[in-house]
Amino acid sequence: MSHLPSNTEMEKAYLTRDASYDGVFFLGVRTTAIFCRPTCPARKPLPKNVEYFPTAQSALHAGYRPCKRCHPLEPVDRPAWASQLLAEIERDPTARLTDIDLKARGIDPATVRRFFLRRYGMTFQAFNRARRLAWALQRVQEGAELDSVVFESGYGSHSGFREAFQRAFGEPPGRRRGARQGGT
Numbered sequence: 001m002s003h004l005p006s007n008t009e010m011e012k013a014y015l016t017r018d019a020s021y022d023g024v025f026f027l028g029v030r031t032t033a034i035f036c037r038p039t040c041p042a043r044k045p046l047p048k049n050v051e052y053f054p055t056a057q058s059a060l061h062a063g064y065r066p067c068k069r070c071h072p073l074e075p076v077d078r079p080a081w082a083s084q085l086l087a088e089i090e091r092d093p094t095a096r097l098t099d100i101d102l103k104a105r106g107i108d109p110a111t112v113r114r115f116f117l118r119r120y121g122m123t124f125q126a127f128n129r130a131r132r133l134a135w136a137l138q139r140v141q142e143g144a145e146l147d148s149v150v151f152e153s154g155y156g157s158h159s160g161f162r163e164a165f166q167r168a169f170g171e172p173p174g175r176r177r178g179a180r181q182g183g184t
């Protein structure tokens with residue numbers, strides 16, 4: 001994944017030191033041959049002197065040295081809002097968090113989408129759905145009633161649930177249960 005946001009967007013991001021772009025791109029400063037994170041506390045370079053990179057590696061390959069202030073080679077920390085969302089889903093994997101729910105928590109859905117795509121290669125909704133299905137799989141394997149698993153995981157119908165389950169795990173829920181009972 002080396003897709004970069006538009007130059008206008010990246011310019012705005014580094015000029016405001018927007019932390020949600022940390023790890024999304026790096027900027028090389030032509031006049032100093034140093035590359036930085038968008039959140040670097042050092043003096044902000046003029047946009048005309050900036051070159052953008054999707055990864056720290058690509059900035060290095062282009063001949064830039066890592067900044068001693070923002071340490072662009074070190075892993076990006078997970079922002080507090082992301083830890084909060086992940087914790088919320090772990091507490092209740094059946095939760096369905098929509099853009100409206102995110103906004104209600106003071107989190108920008110576009111930031112969430114960008115972060116999850118960049119970090120996990122899927123949207124937040126896809127992550128939420130995958131986590132919910134993994135929970136359902138676990139319940140089925142524990143021998144829970146299919147009716148209650150369908151209901152608890154928030155699927156309106158058996159067919160909707162079976163379809164999602166089959167798509168995620170490549171076999172229907174009943175097969176999974178049987179596999180476990182007959183196995184080790």
Ligand SMILES: [Zn+2]
Pocket residue numbers: 035036037040041042067068069070071
């Ligand atoms: Zn820097």
